Amino acid sequence: MGHAPWWQRGIVYQVYPRSFQDSNGDGVGDLKGILRRVDYFGWLGVDAVWLSPIYPSPMADFGYDVADYRGIEPVFGTLDDFSELVAALHGRGLKLILDLVPNHTSDRHPWFVASRSGRSDPKRDWYIWRDAAPDGGPPNNWLSTFGGSAWEWDAATGQYYYHAFAREQPDLNWRNPAVRRAVYDAMRFWLDRGVDGFRVDVMWHLLKDPAWRDNPPNPAYDGSQPEFQRLLEVNTTDQPDVHEIVAEMRALIDEYDDRVLIGEIYLPIERLVAYYGRDLAGAHLPFNFQLILTAWDAGRIAGLVERYEAALPAGAWPNWVLGNHDKPRFASRVGPAQARVAAMLLLTLRGTPTLYYGDEIGMRDVPIPPGMVHDPWEKNEPGMGFGRDPQRTPMQWDASALAGFTTGTPWLPLADDRAACNVEVLSDDAGSILALYRQLIELRRTSPALSLGTYRTVAAEGGVFAYERRYDGASMLVALNFGDQPDRRIELPPGDRPGRVLASTHGDRQGETVAGALTLRPDEGVIVSLTG
Structure with a gap:
């Protein structure tokens, strides 16, 4: 790899x-x-x-x-x-x-301290300053992610500055x-x-x-x-x-x-x-x-x-x-x-x-x-x-x-x-x-199919999501039961030999042979090697 x-x-x-x-x-x-x-x-x-x-x-x-x-x-x-x-x-x-x-x-960064010091300061345009609307309010309706207007009035210089987040976080221009x-x-x-x-x-x-x-x-x-x-x-x-x-x-x-x-x-x-x-x-x-x-x-x-x-x-x-x-x-x-x-x-x-x-x-x-x-x-x-x-x-x-x-x-x-x-x-x-x-991290590290392989959806029915990862002839099936329904059956992709379970979220089944279909228990995810 x-x-x-x-x-x-x-x-x-x-x-x-x-x-x-x-x-x-x-x-x-x-x-x-x-x-x-x-x-x-x-x-x-x-x-x-x-x-x-x-x-x-x-x-x-x-x-x-x-x-x-x-x-x-x-x-x-x-x-x-x-x-x-x-x-x-x-x-x-x-x-x-x-x-x-x-x-x-x-707002305590030296850049903003300078910008706020006066309209003629060289760093004034490093931030977003705008005049008030005709009614004296904010320049437009923009809102802060943290609630309220995104514009903060600065009385000393007579303009608003823009902050997408907290008023202590003025946006750079x-x-x-x-x-x-x-x-x-x-x-x-x-x-x-x-x-x-x-x-x-x-x-x-x-x-x-x-x-x-x-x-x-x-x-x-x-x-x-x-x-x-x-x-x-x-x-x-x-x-x-x-x-x-x-x-x-x-x-x-x-x-x-x-x-x-x-x-x-x-x-x-x-x-x-x-x-x-x-x-x-x-x-x-x-x-x-x-x-x-x-x-x-x-x-x-x-x-x-x-x-x-x-x-x-x-x-x-x-x-x-x-x-x-x-x-x-x-x-x-x-x-x-x-x-x-x-x-x-x-x-x-x-x-x-x-x-x-x-x-x-x-x-x-x-x-x-x-x-x-x-x-x-x-x-x-x-x-x-x-x-x-x-x-x-x-x-x-x-x-x-x-x-x-x-x-x-x-x-x-x-x-x-x-x-x-x-x-x-x-x-x-x-x-x-x-x-x-x-x-799972070790499997990913040692398996090119899981870390770098292609992706193909296999099944997504009955509360199950399954997909195949392939790399250089190696193939892995991942099947995930998204609910507590028992005995969810997944048909394995056609192949010449049975698959082998590499991991289950339940902590068991490792090494289990799977032929034709895989049955998932409630809340279970399984990784199956389809290449021996």
Whole structure:
């Protein structure tokens, strides 16, 4: 498999640094903590570690409000700590992907402080400033993702500035070439320090309609969705000329050997795939979140995979994401039995999989008491269930009172099930979800059919989704029962000899011979080698 780049063969593991491992007892995870757990990544079998933002930040949005693109937030450590972590990962054959947050900065970033200082400041046009509407209100109807208007009045200079997220996160003006150069220089700073690529935050937000037109109403809005979905974001996201910026980022990445560009893009498949760029000169991996967004139903998931495969540009490499720091944990969404089926799906579909820390041990969302809420979205739209703190709680390493995460008070509460749901306990259980993840990762690593092979749907009826992966004569059948119905029968593709079971989500059947048909038990996924 040496001809394929690492980001095609490998598995990405997202670390939310605040919640992974605390090394100094302040209750917040840090770089030294990640370094302490670096052998875990190799033991689990992943290939790349993606870090959510670690830049200096006032933490209005917990690192996504960047105050300096070239430093490390002291709560996480120092640049020396970062260099030590890069060296430790590289020394174990692992890659490091860094979050890049180019759409907006903190309002305390020196660029915005200068921009806000007066209309004549050279950096005024580095951000998006507009005069008030004739009635004195905001320039248009654009809404913040976190609720309310996306425009904030600045009395000192008599204009509004635009913020797609919190008011402490003013959007940069990416139509200004000086902004582009400054961010590209920051990218080079980290690439020169050994970073193996970037995950670009809200890539589809980077440009806005230059005519500042209102967004039209969303006819599907019924009040249960976040307020910003009251409007269709046709003039604030996914502008046609954003692809020029993506191509520039890719060209920069290509100046360095063996690096990857990943884009965070919440768009329908047909618009998402445009971010691969003309002649595949855009993002290597425009993140595909459809498994998170699609109802957990065999027929719908099968249809999703077919549509995605059909929409991919020729030569584009697919990718799949099951969980992240912005969405409820999958085990909470589908339950523990189907979380195992989901793991098999993620690690056997064609394309690069991304894991979210803790999913491999079945972590679930943790209820957050009102007095412990940190997320600005939850504070702006309280009680609606949009808050992201529940999926960001500390990693559960062992059965101790503080789960091995800290010796102090954790910044978010720990799960009630931490005594049983933790790495130490589950690593000793051959039937645990952690053992299943390790088995699936090893199968993927050793099987070209699963890591690089072609994809073909075999069956998607009766609550079952099945597909075949092929590579150089080797063939694997993956069959997944999306429900608790017993004895679901799948006809095997025609062949000269019986198949052999390589893995079951139930932790048994390995080595079982299958001839003619495969029978699935409730909530069971099975991988069958059809080539002996």
